[in-house]
Amino acid sequence: MTTPDQPGQPAAEERLLRERLQRAGYLADADLATTVWLASALQRPLLLEGDAGVGKTALATALAQSQGATLVRLQCFEGLDLAQAAYEWNYGRQLMAIRMSESDKDAAGRVRESDVFSRDYLLERPLLRAISQSGPCVLLIDEIDRADEAFEAFLLEVLAEYQITVPEIGTIRATHIPQVILTSNGTRELSDALRRRCLYHYLDYPTLAREIAIVKAALPEVDTRLVEDAVQFVQRLRREDLAKIPGIAETLDWVNALFQMRHHSLPEDMSAVLGTLGCLLKTREDRFVMGPDRLRQLVEGRRTVGVAENANEQAKATT
Amino acid sequence: MHERHITLPAGASAQSATAPSERLAGFAALLREHGLTVGVAEQQAMLQAAQLLGPLHERPLQAAWRAIACHSHREWQLWADVYERFWHPEKLRGGVKVSGQTRPSRNLRQSVQALHDQMDAAQQPASQPGQNAAPQTAGDSASSQLDEQGNGTPRAQGGASRTEALHQRDGQMWMPQELSALQQLARQITDKLQARPTRRWRVAPRGQRLDLRQTLRRSVAWGGELMQPAWKVKRVEPPRLFILADVSRSMESHAALFLRVARAFALEADARVFVFHTRLAEVTPYMHRDTPAIQEKVNAVTAGFGGGTRIAASLQEFARQHARAQLNRGARVWVFSDGFDTDGPDLLDAALQEVRARGARITWFHPTRQVPAAGALQRARNRIERFVPLASLADLAAARHVLH
Numbered sequence: 001m002t003t004p005d006q007p008g009q010p011a012a013e014e015r016l017l018r019e020r021l022q023r024a025g026y027l028a029d030a031d032l033a034t035t036v037w038l039a040s041a042l043q044r045p046l047l048l049e050g051d052a053g054v055g056k057t058a059l060a061t062a063l064a065q066s067q068g069a070t071l072v073r074l075q076c077f078e079g080l081d082l083a084q085a086a087y088e089w090n091y092g093r094q095l096m097a098i099r100m101s102e103s104d105k106d107a108a109g110r111v112r113e114s115d116v117f118s119r120d121y122l123l124e125r126p127l128l129r130a131i132s133q134s135g136p137c138v139l140l141i142d143e144i145d146r147a148d149e150a151f152e153a154f155l156l157e158v159l160a161e162y163q164i165t166v167p168e169i170g171t172i173r174a175t176h177i178p179q180v181i182l183t184s185n186g187t188r189e190l191s192d193a194l195r196r197r198c199l200y201h202y203l204d205y206p207t208l209a210r211e212i213a214i215v216k217a218a219l220p221e222v223d224t225r226l227v228e229d230a231v232q233f234v235q236r237l238r239r240e241d242l243a244k245i246p247g248i249a250e251t252l253d254w255v256n257a258l259f260q261m262r263h264h265s266l267p268e269d270m271s272a273v274l275g276t277l278g279c280l281l282k283t284r285e286d287r288f289v290m291g292p293d294r295l296r297q298l299v300e301g302r303r304t305v306g307v308a309e310n311a312n313e314q315a316k317a318t319t
Numbered sequence: 320m321h322e323r324h325i326t327l328p329a330g331a332s333a334q335s336a337t338a339p340s341e342r343l344a345g346f347a348a349l350l351r352e353h354g355l356t357v358g359v360a361e362q363q364a365m366l367q368a369a370q371l372l373g374p375l376h377e378r379p380l381q382a383a384w385r386a387i388a389c390h391s392h393r394e395w396q397l398w399a400d401v402y403e404r405f406w407h408p409e410k411l412r413g414g415v416k417v418s419g420q421t422r423p424s425r426n427l428r429q430s431v432q433a434l435h436d437q438m439d440a441a442q443q444p445a446s447q448p449g450q451n452a453a454p455q456t457a458g459d460s461a462s463s464q465l466d467e468q469g470n471g472t473p474r475a476q477g478g479a480s481r482t483e484a485l486h487q488r489d490g491q492m493w494m495p496q497e498l499s500a501l502q503q504l505a506r507q508i509t510d511k512l513q514a515r516p517t518r519r520w521r522v523a524p525r526g527q528r529l530d531l532r533q534t535l536r537r538s539v540a541w542g543g544e545l546m547q548p549a550w551k552v553k554r555v556e557p558p559r560l561f562i563l564a565d566v567s568r569s570m571e572s573h574a575a576l577f578l579r580v581a582r583a584f585a586l587e588a589d590a591r592v593f594v595f596h597t598r599l600a601e602v603t604p605y606m607h608r609d610t611p612a613i614q615e616k617v618n619a620v621t622a623g624f625g626g627g628t629r630i631a632a633s634l635q636e637f638a639r640q641h642a643r644a645q646l647n648r649g650a651r652v653w654v655f656s657d658g659f660d661t662d663g664p665d666l667l668d669a670a671l672q673e674v675r676a677r678g679a680r681i682t683w684f685h686p687t688r689q690v691p692a693a694g695a696l697q698r699a700r701n702r703i704e705r706f707v708p709l710a711s712l713a714d715l716a717a718a719r720h721v722l723h
Contacts (some may be wrong), residue, residue: 010372014379031382038383041371042364049392078519083536091539148521186392186644195390196356202395241639 026062045180050203053247069136074126076147254279354604505583515649526550560590565656567596595633631666648678658696671702
């Protein structure tokens with residue numbers, strides 16, 4: 001899919017892929033780049049898991065952008081069926097064609113069955129659209145865990161063979177194998193069959209250095225000091241006992257908000273921070289927990305230790 | 320670390336052409352032993368990746384293999400440890416991670432290793448002595464050194480070997496009919512667990528209600544005639560069951576029963592099973608395999624845990640990390656423990672509250688007749704929906720009417 005500078009040099013290809021992703025605004029770490037490269041080399045789908053807001057979907061969009069490929073997105077939801085995911089006959093048009101041929105008195109205008117069941121009357125839904133692309137294509141199947149098990153089973157054919165069978169026409173095979181990315185939030189266990197067909201990567205929250213780099217790349221005009229302080233704060237916040245842990249998108253929102261308010265570093269006045277905290281904390285309980293005092297502690301880097309961390313630290317100490 | 324070269328397959332020269340794939344097979348066997356699904360297809364993909372990556376640097380190869388071999392978050396977390404243990408056993412020499420307690424679980428691996436050692440020994444005279452430091456055999460020799468060291472020093476044998484103690488206990492023997500009785504009991508209880516009705520509907524061939532939208536959609540194909548009605552029924556979600564079994568020292572004599580019961584529910588109700596004492600670990604995959612040595616596997620997983628019981632911390636870790644997305648209204652959390660906690664009494668209350676806040680219902684199974692007198696448990700009493708004594712199969716049978 002990529003056109004490497006030196007063919008046969010995976011390391012070079014990988015670096016190239018990383019650079020392109022970076023140009024598209026996505027900073028991938030080395031392991032992720034290897035996995036993405038391997039997925040395209042082995043022509044296998046890539047299953048990404050991780051918490052909401054760690055950049056699963058963003059990877060797919062950046063990948064498509066970096067390769068100049070079309071992005072076809074299938075958002076999964078409960079009750080998603082074949083007609084919405086793969087294809088559907090355009091009954092209305094079919095009927096209209098038949099009616100028109102009936103009203104036409106010439107024998108030549110007679111419509112045959114094969115005319116009505118041709119590609120012209122087929123409504124392409126995302127899966128079919130991805131398979132019938134003539135150029136490079138990235139197929140994003142988002143939040144696969146929200147779809148039903150039955151749909152997952154159907155997906156197996158598409159992902160293993162890159163083909164879709166339409167009974168009236170036959171099997172449609174992909175001319176260009178699309179690069180498939182599946183994302184899951186883990187609300188439901190996926191079937192082993194699906195998991196085994198995919199390469200797997202678990203996306204965690206970024207490290208401090210990477211998150212700073214990401215924010216700087218996305219918002220180049222913001223002061224470095226503000227970015228560093230803010231990201232450090234968010235990293236500390238993630239270790240707190242929150243119902244909804246802020247993701248990268250939230251960090252970006254928040255830094256942007258502070259920038260719009262013309263701050264050049266984290267403001268001393270906690271009420272100003274509190275006002276913008278809606279960008280990070282999205283539930284009432286979380287807002288309630290984060291009073292001005294707690295906030296000041298976090299900003300200054302002090303924190304009380306929760307039970308789980310206590311356990312982890314003790315475990316570390318004992319080993 | 321980044322630049323270290325690894326044995327595959329560039330390192331495999333004329334000496335023996337099949338060695339890398341065999342070594343890989345050994346690695347795959349170790350992965351399988353840890354509950355990862357690594358079949359022939361995965362091994363082929365791993366070899367393919369090794370070939371694609373060409374002159375090897377370890378880091379990308381490791382990442383590629385991880386992507387191929389792991390299929391879930393649990394496996395993803397397990398990977399680093401297993402990988403290090405197999406390919407870089409020399410790094411673990413100083414660590415306490417591998418102690419005498421884990422030995423039984425490494426049987427398969429050791430036998431594979433022994434096989435390798437034998438084969439290497441057979442080949443050794445033929446091969447050049449200068450190749451000794453070749454990375455291909457380095458891993459083997461280092462790990463066998465480790466084993467020797469493990470045998471020799473009192474450190475490995477020291478401490479209480481819980482495995483043996485449990486094996487010697489007569490009460491642990493289970494008759495096949497008892498096992499099937501347990502399985503049947505688990506099935507009955509599972510059937511009784513109330514499914515949660517949702518507001519959603521799903522299409523069903525014999526539903527009570529007409530799916531108007533679908534019917535109209537279908538009618539288009541018939542020119543607007545309602546030829547093929549579509550029906551729907553209310554969607555029900557079976558409740559998610561989570562079992563947390565305490566395997567700390569104080570619960571030693573009950574652990575076998577707990578794990579048997581947990582296994583029965585893992586098979587029947589698709590429960591996720593965790594064990595804890597100072598830390599929490601998921602053991603669901605082991606439960607799904609038919610092996611008499613569950614206890615050994617669990618010991619292997621929990622090896623390296625310190626002494627004591629940290630129920631509150633374990634529960635909190637469970638709610639925050641392992642089951643965060645799945646703990647919803649209608650989830651059932653069963654804790655098998657006597658409630659004696661090394662953490663402060665308030666923490667248990669807070670941890671249980673956290674689980675309750677997500678809507679899960681907590682049932683506490685205790686091995687004693689009475690509800691344990693542990694202070695922490697008494698304080699957290701009203702967070703727990705029901706206390707059930709569980710010291711034998713009969714107790715579970717007696718409790719089957721109250722579990723729903």
